[in-house]
Amino acid sequence: MKKKAIIYLLLCCLLFTIVPVKDTTVEAKTPKKAYITVKEKNCEIGDMFYVKLKGSKAAAYNIADETVASVNTKGKVKTKRAGKTKLVITGKNGKDYTCRINVYDTKRASEQISEKISDCKITAHLTPEEVPYEAYSVKPGMLVNFTNIIRKSGTPKGLVYLKDSEITRKLVWRDYDTCRLQKEVIRPLSEMIDAAYNEGKHKYSIISGGGYRSFETQNRYWQRRMGENPSYGDDPYHSGGVICVPGVSSEHRTGYAIDFDASEQGFDWLEKNSYKYGFIKRYYGNKTEYTGVMDEPYHFTYVGKAVALTCYSEGICLEEYYEKYVYAEYEKN
Numbered sequence: 001m002k003k004k005a006i007i008y009l010l011l012c013c014l015l016f017t018i019v020p021v022k023d024t025t026v027e028a029k030t031p032k033k034a035y036i037t038v039k040e041k042n043c044e045i046g047d048m049f050y051v052k053l054k055g056s057k058a059a060a061y062n063i064a065d066e067t068v069a070s071v072n073t074k075g076k077v078k079t080k081r082a083g084k085t086k087l088v089i090t091g092k093n094g095k096d097y098t099c100r101i102n103v104y105d106t107k108r109a110s111e112q113i114s115e116k117i118s119d120c121k122i123t124a125h126l127t128p129e130e131v132p133y134e135a136y137s138v139k140p141g142m143l144v145n146f147t148n149i150i151r152k153s154g155t156p157k158g159l160v161y162l163k164d165s166e167i168t169r170k171l172v173w174r175d176y177d178t179c180r181l182q183k184e185v186i187r188p189l190s191e192m193i194d195a196a197y198n199e200g201k202h203k204y205s206i207i208s209g210g211g212y213r214s215f216e217t218q219n220r221y222w223q224r225r226m227g228e229n230p231s232y233g234d235d236p237y238h239s240g241g242v243i244c245v246p247g248v249s250s251e252h253r254t255g256y257a258i259d260f261d262a263s264e265q266g267f268d269w270l271e272k273n274s275y276k277y278g279f280i281k282r283y284y285g286n287k288t289e290y291t292g293v294m295d296e297p298y299h300f301t302y303v304g305k306a307v308a309l310t311c312y313s314e315g316i317c318l319e320e321y322y323e324k325y326v327y328a329e330y331e332k333n
């Protein structure tokens, strides 16, 4: 009897000591850390979604700009117009947790593009007198086409002569004395040409006039086409694209575009690998409704690695990239 009582007493002691001790150690070692379920949300006008706090109860929900979006007492957000705002959830622990909300108006952005496209006839026929001679700034990934024109006829800043630059000896260019490109293109271009040679023994040259081209040169090409056919390029987006663009519309005027000469395998290699060096094949046969230019397996443009990777991995052309990632940004606020 005495033994049983002792065992019972011991068991009770164990139960009453272990249980509370266990509980407090768990709490002390891993205190619950509160977090917000969404830190950033990209969405469109009219979207609804929930943002919640985990690990602490929410005491208050606040939207910085209530004209952009609203929130109810359960964390349900509804977007109202294009713009940027923040949702701040204050926890019962006294801390604030923020979710950035970016509301886009993609419908409006694509309407803007169609408005610009309908403008193309006017801009395509600008005469040299309407294009003042002035230097201009360019940057990788800038959009130059029938509707996004370079309205000056001088020279862009940043050009270098290939013959004066540290370009790979594996690249040949036809107009040895006059070929120019943007300085920042030289290194990625050299690396790309070397890689193509090392990986597949592919060799490349730049065709005559395949680097930077002046407004006058490009416009001469254009005027020749117009002389042959006055309606040339009237509707480039719906006619399968053209091969020659007006002086104000040529990417070659930036110094970022290059026309190569290569074997078919060489062009294939560029199409699949050029994005790693910041280049894109600019004109695909299935994108003429966006570019207005027919398939050009030889024309590559330096747009920088980030833009090139996005275009390549999503299978989109630069016009679509602008529609998706740039024009939507303009719509904010």
Ligand SMILES: [Zn+2]
Pocket: 252, 257, 258, 259, 299
């Ligand atoms: Zn070209």
